[in-house]
Amino acid sequence: MLKQWRLKPFLFCVLVLSNIFFLIVMTGAIYFSVSYLFTKQISEARLEVLYSNQLKLIERLEDIEGTALSISTHPTTKEVLDNTDSLDLYEYINEQRVVSEYLSAFTYIKPFINSIQIYTDRFTEFQKIGNVSKNLVLPLSKITWQEKMPLFHHVDAIWIPSHADVYTDNKPVLTYVLKIYNRKGGVSGYVAVNMNEDSLTRLFFSQTKEASPKNRSLMLLNANNERMSRMSAQVNSQLMDTFEPFVETIHPQNEAGFQPIQINDNGYLMIYSPRIDNKWRMVEFLETKDIYRDVNTIRNMMLLIGIIVLLFVFPVSSYLSSRIIRPVPILLKGFQRIESGNFETTVENHSIVEFNKLTHGFNNMAQQLQQMLKELDHKNRMKRDLELTVLQSQINPHFLYNTLDMINWAAAMKGNTEISIMVTQLARLFRISLSKGSTFILLEEELEHARLYAQIQQTRLQERFLYHEHIEPFFKQCYVPKIILQPFIENSIVHGFTVLHEEKAEVSISLVKLDSYRFKIIIIDNGIGLNTLEDMEDRRIKTSNHVSGTGGYGIKNVKDRLELYLGSEYGLQIENRETRGVKVEITLPYLDSLDKVKRYSTST
Secondary structure (H helix, E strand, C coil): CCCCECHHHHHHHHHHHHHHHHHHHHHHHHHHHHHHHHHHHHHHHHHHHHHHHHHHHHHHHHHHHHHHHHHHHCHHHHHHHHCCCCCCHHHHHHHHHHHHHHHHHHHHHCCCEEEEEEECCCCHHHHHHCCCCCCCEECHHHCCCHHHHHHHHCCCEEEEEEEECCCCCCCEEEEEEEEEECCCCCEEEEEEEEEEHHHHHHHHCCCCCCCCCCCEEEEEECCCCCEEEEEECHHHHHHHHHHHHHHCCCCCCCCCEEEEEEECCEEEEEEECCCECCCEEEEEEEEHHHHCHHHHHHHHHHHHHHHHHHHHHHHHHHHHHHHCCCCCHHHHHHHHHHHCCCCCCCCCCCCEHHHHHHHHHHHHHHHHHHHHHHHHHHHHHHHHHHHHHHHHCCCCHHHHHHHHHHHHHHHHHCCCHHHHHHHHHHHHHHHHHHHHHCCEEEHHHHHHHHHHHHHHHHHHHHHHEEEEEECCHHHHHCEEECCCCHHHHHHHHHHCCCCCCCCCEEEEEEEEECCCCEEEEEEEECCCCCCCHHHHHHHHHHCCCCCCCCCHHHHHHHHHHHHHHHCCCCEEEEEECCCCCEEEEEEEECCCCHHHHHHHHHHC
8 A cells, every 4th residue: 555645744855855865966976076077187187297207217218228238239348258368367357447447437427327247157267356346247147136037038138127236335226138249149248237226216306396296106117017116205115015016907008097096094096107119107106185185175165055055945845845735747747748649648646645636537537538549440440441341342252253264264265365364464463452351461462463463554555664673582571561552553654654755664663671670662663753733634634654543542542551550650752753753662660470460450
């Protein structure tokens, strides 16, 4: 049992709750939309800065790579590594001094290079001597990144992530290692250029506070999202370890983007740049506390406005609920649908007592109107069917078939094959027309009916009339109302061609699929086209191909039957062609089974 409500308290509660809901939704929508826009704008701006920083970084890294290449191909390096003569201790120390002086020039010119080492297996017998100078030619056994050596089976150079430079001052460095080839194409050693990681921090955190805020942190990633370096202001250095797990969520194939993250109840914005040359990507972490300061101000203002508006909602709702006697908009919409012809309209029962009585009376009225219309439609359809039955019953089918059969045999016995063929065609035409009283027949039979009529007219008119069909076999097995093509062929012959028409009279039938539920039959001729009603009688007099027929009555019958059986959605359209003649378009539903025909006939 539906619980009943009184109208006045119900309206008061609805108005109050709807206003509260509206305020909550508006406040939330504005807050989240503004937050999103702020985040997007800030992220896009920071992405531009990050991309600019990335270009500077790439320039620095390419400088390191160029330095390593220059060292590996320099004659001094080649001479030291390719010399196959035996060395004594003095010559070894002298070569160490020459190479060290040469490499010191690079560290002097480029202060961001912390140190340079050359690793080779040529001087293993002098390991006990120890360091000769700051920059050393060292044996391969002194390499501190032995785990990376297998990578040289596939590449000529690698970057080593941030680590301590154990051969100088233990400062964190990024190392670029390049193979050194001898004159025979073999590997004679490796050159390792160590870039001071602090130089990157100074590169990116020495700008203005607006361009480089102190609450940000940077990470340099390689093509596999492996961390190569960490750069941050001092205030965020202790947070770098907590940032690293979020870097792993960035897919290597992703382009630039941003992602909000949460660390220890603090919000951060992770912004990542696109990969350049499929090698390097920079990731920036910004604390969102300052970013959302303006957004929170807007949120507080909206809440304040909402509270003020809510204070006015109670008296206004009380006034409106006392003034409104009954909710009539639903009933008014129902009456509007009734006025537009939709008599299937119903209104659901309502929990308000007064309104429930009104809806009950409205539904009864709509149901009675709908029932009356169904009865009227049924009577009209019965009347149409009876009229058609009376028309068809004017000629007894069995008497007609027997008579035509006798004429056919008489003509055949006398050798008049032309009359025999015409009589056979006429008998088949009548048989399809009656079709055992069926309203719908296969399109294949309907086309045969039209073709038989056209053949009879071709026998009479000989070469002055041509008939064409362009129908795909797939559509011939669907059902259509019968006798919808022949009246238009007849109308074309009767009214479409005059004595002044020099060309042969042509009628063509084709089919166009509209969608999976509908198709269109198109009938065109090359006659004189449509004319005014005043000229109709003169046209009948001037028509050289004139035969007696149903004329416009047949076309009107087709139009009425299509509307009766298929509804207003389907029907026909007649218009003049752009060149000459008449174009008829018949829109029909695709009915490929008798069950669909029955359901459609029942629904209409």
